[in-house]
């Protein structure tokens with residue numbers, strides 16, 4: 001059985017004060033959740049959020065990481081820096097980073113390896129554009145992205161990775177993939193993992209859906225056999241909404 005994992009990607013939202021207030025509201029609401037609960041605030045909020053969630057069931061993730069250990073990389077943050085703060089997860093290869101910040105399959109692969117080497121759990125994002133979906137190449141494209149992201153990893157490490165399937169056209173648009181489409185594409189991602197790393201790893205790797213997932217559609221998406229959780233943008237910015245997604249089963 002794969003334990004569901006629901007993570008909030010706050011993107012570039014919340015000051016430190018706002019982050020503390022949101023987490024304080026969230027802690028009692030999600031304390032009995034059956035899934036793993038993660039929040040991914042901006043870098044500057046990480047110390048305060050890590051401190052605030054101590055002793056609770058909420059894990060903390062960053063939204064990006066550099067692949068080098070240290071050095072002349074102005075503006076970047078190394079895996080060790082996150083680890084020493086008490087951060088457990090890191091989102092890697094979000095489509096916004098691929099689109100606006102020149103993230104490539106190659107840098108995504110390097111970042112995943114660096115994160116794993118430092119004991120951070122990568123949340124690796126893959127997903128097709130609207131054009132690719134309309135061309136009918138969604139499954140091939142996400143399989144390719146997945147194989148490129150995980151290239152050269154040990155099977156044991158792949159088992160620790162979380163994959164997030166986020167169709168680009170569904171992010172922040174209010175358009176969600178139908179539960180069946182999301183399930184089918186996630187099935188294709190799982191087959192890609194199985195092809196390279198074997199059935200055991202393919203069957204155990206957790207794959208989230210992301211893209212306008214919210215209190216209204218969470219239950220239906222989570223009922224799909226291939227969907228092991230969610231990566232939530234807009235609906236993770238309000239405690240009330242994120243609570244309803246995390247507690248989709250109540």
Ligand SMILES: O=C(CO)COP(=O)(O)O
Pocket residue numbers: 009094166170171172173174210211212213231232233234235
């Ligand atoms: O990109 C996302 C999470 O990483 C999804 O964002 P929305 O939930 O706002 O569509």
